[in-house]
Amino acid sequence: MKNHDLDNELWFNFKEHCSGKHFIVGNPHTFHGRISAYCPQKDVFFNVSLREIDEMPLTTKYWIKGFLVGNEPACPVDDEGDVFPRTHEEFIHWDKNIKLFHKTGYWYSGDRNCGVCGLKLLNSWTEFDCETCFEKK
Ligand SMILES: [Zn+2]
Ligand SMILES: [Zn+2]
Structure with a gap:
């Protein structure tokens, strides 16, 4: 020490x-x-x-x-480099991602889909299957 x-x-x-x-x-x-x-x-x-x-x-x-x-990853921007409005799908996805990031402290860079149903996974989600499929196991 x-x-x-x-x-x-x-x-x-x-x-x-x-x-x-x-x-x-x-x-x-x-x-x-x-x-x-x-x-x-x-x-x-x-x-x-x-x-x-x-x-x-x-x-x-x-x-x-x-x-x-x-350490939060930057929020997504459109082709002009502007932040998406808070109601935009991209922003909503990012916002969910960040909320979970504060619980897991985990961030996978890149796109991943659920191994069972194919749903797009949050980067901060730590499992290979989505929440719904994971709970069914
Ligand atoms: Zn140790
Ligand atoms: Zn699934």
Whole structure:
């Protein structure tokens, strides 16, 4: 820990990695929402998304909230470079995407469709099937 400039209050549990505390490092500049973190138990750096975190104190929760706002992918623009009106299908889709992004901290860049029914998936949706098909399983 001493060699790394980390904040002791910005910890979280990530059981998939190990049972000890992990610490927020910053922005890895890989995918939207990814957070770079440090594991003192294994002395390794790794990247994590909000949905993968098991437990965290309020300090970490609010660090991530602010981080995700600053990390929102830009809203879609038309051929002239203007933002679509809020009632436009493209804007509505983006708005839903962003709302879910704040819960998952996940963003797939590119288009994906549901593996079952073919519906266009939100970029911030973490499953391969849409919500309806996923719930039927
Ligand atoms: Zn660990
Ligand atoms: Zn589906």
